[in-house]
Structures are given as structure tokens and as C-alpha cells.
Amino acid sequence: MNEHFLRLWPAQASDYAVSVDWLVIGFTAMMALFVVPVFVALWVFIWRYRRGRPADRDHRPQSNLPIELAWIILPFIGSLVVFLLSARLFFIARTPPEDALEVQVTARQWMWKFQHQGGQREINTLHVPARRPVKLTMISEDVIHSLFFPSLRIKQDVLPGRYSMLWFQAEHSGTYGVYCAEYCGTDHAAMLARLVVLNPADYEHWLADNGSSADLARQGETLYRQYGCASCHDSGNAPPLAGVFNRSVQLADGSQVKADEAYLRDSILLPQKQLVAGYLPIMPTYSNLLDEEAVQRLVAYLRELAEKHQ
CATH class of the missing domain: 1.10.760.10 (Cytochrome c-like domain)
Incomplete structure (x- = not known):
């Protein structure tokens, strides 16, 4: 697909990204369900009771208990559902599988350095296998950075002097953009990288072709x-x-x-x-x-x- 094509929504490279998108769409639809009628009624009343228009303005306040209860209970239930779904996604994002493939990430102005357990090292490019969980252990050598994968809908700050963790499982092979989402200096906008998701067999070939004289240990x-x-x-x-x-x-x-x-x-x-x-x-x-x-x-x-x- 043409990378210069204007996309309304970033590509979805994982099932987690699909879940996040549906959560955002559902939350937006729920907000519209409750907000749009209010604005419609507001403009109707503005038009109906505008200055100079003959209208009965001597309405006594009326109470409709079922409508008032529905207006309170339905948004509460909707927000509770959104909270539970959000909490589930948050728990998933913070709980990497035990068998996740581990990659060490070091950020510095202005590049991303990746170290695989087999000793393979990359700068501004990360090769990973499709349909396998990958855990990133990250740290910064200078200032605060933030590793952002739009196609995976995940982001995590990378801090100096402290390890942070991020994990994902990409389902679809391809090449996706990676960005720094925290302003980190003069060339912050140029701190870009690529996520290359390969089929498992192709990933094994890449590991063999880029093998180091010794693994990380x-x-x-x-x-x-x-x-x-x-x-x-x-x-x-x-x-x-x-x-x-x-x-x-x-x-x-x-x-x-x-x-x-x-x-x-x-x-x-x-x-x-x-x-x-x-x-x-x-x-x-x-x-x-x-x-x-x-x-x-x-x-x-x-x-x-x-x-x-x-």
C-alpha cells in the first residue's frame, strides 16, 4: 500500500490494535448517543424560543422520573462497560506471556538500538516474527523518550536510569512505522524506526543471516x-x-x-x-x-x- 496515501486510521498489525479500535469506536458512539440529542434539543429550543417569536413561555417545570432515571442509569452502565473493557486491555498490555521473545531496547538522542538474545543488533529497525509474543525491555541513555507503534496501538515511555517494559504480538507481516512520542530534543521528529514483521520461517532465516559471533549472554x-x-x-x-x-x-x-x-x-x-x-x-x-x-x-x-x- 502506498505509504503516502492519506489514511483515516493507522494500519492494524495485531489483534490488540483491533480491540483498541473497537473500544474507541464504541466509546465515541456511546458519547454521540448521549451528546447529540442534547445539542439537537438545544438548537430546537433556541429556534423555537428566539426573541420576537410568539411562543408560549409560561411552562411550569415538569418532572418525568423514568426519563431522569434512564438519563442517569444508562450512561453509568455504558461508562462501566467501557471501564471494564479498558481495564482488560490495560491488564493484557502489562502482562507479557512467559514464552515471549525478549529484545533489549536502548534509546538515545536520536536513535533506537535493539539487541536480540542471539546477539543480533539493529539500529532504527526491529525485526520480529509474526504470531509470536515479543517483550521489549527498554532504557534510555540520556533523556526521556517514548516508543510508539501506531500499527500496534501501544506506546511506552523509555526512561533514563530505569527499565520499562512493552510487549506485543504482531499478527500480520509487513513494515510499519515506529516513532518517538516524547519531545526529546532538536532531532526528535527524525527519531524514527521501522518494525519489520516477518513470517516465522523468514525470521529464522534473518536470524541466521545476521547472527553474531556470540549471543547476548x-x-x-x-x-x-x-x-x-x-x-x-x-x-x-x-x-x-x-x-x-x-x-x-x-x-x-x-x-x-x-x-x-x-x-x-x-x-x-x-x-x-x-x-x-x-x-x-x-x-x-x-x-x-x-x-x-x-x-x-x-x-x-x-x-x-x-x-x-x-
């Missing part, structure tokens, strides 16, 4: 050894990392925290922020040595260690 393992992490974490001078991912960690202040992606990132870049109980604060910060992409590789390696430790 292997790259993380290389960094782990390069910076000598094992000298402390494997010797007892620092908390052991095998099996720590997604487990509860006891902190020195008596609280507990889940060792998820955000905790592990902070432990690498801000090691004094949350000290583990029973260990001295001897770990240096790596914020001046590792960028967000390198941290994502290390986290991928620690996640693999946990899976092997199970």
Missing part, C-alpha cells in the same frame, strides 16, 4: 571475565551471582528486594545504593566504564546463570 560473560567480576563474586568477598536473578535478596538495612533487571543494573552502576547484608561495600561503580547496552549483556548472562542453577 556470551557477550555478557566476556564482560564478566574482562572486568574481573569473578575475583570477588566467586571467592566469597561479594554476593554469589549464580541463581540470584529474580530471587529475594536480604539488604543491609533489613529490607528485601527482588533481584530483577532493575536491581542488577543498579548493583552494577550504583553498587552502594542497596548493600547486601553480610558484605562490605567494596564494589566500585562501573557507570564510567559500561554503557546501557553493556549492562544489558551482563544482565543477560546473570539470567542465564540463574537458569543453569535451577
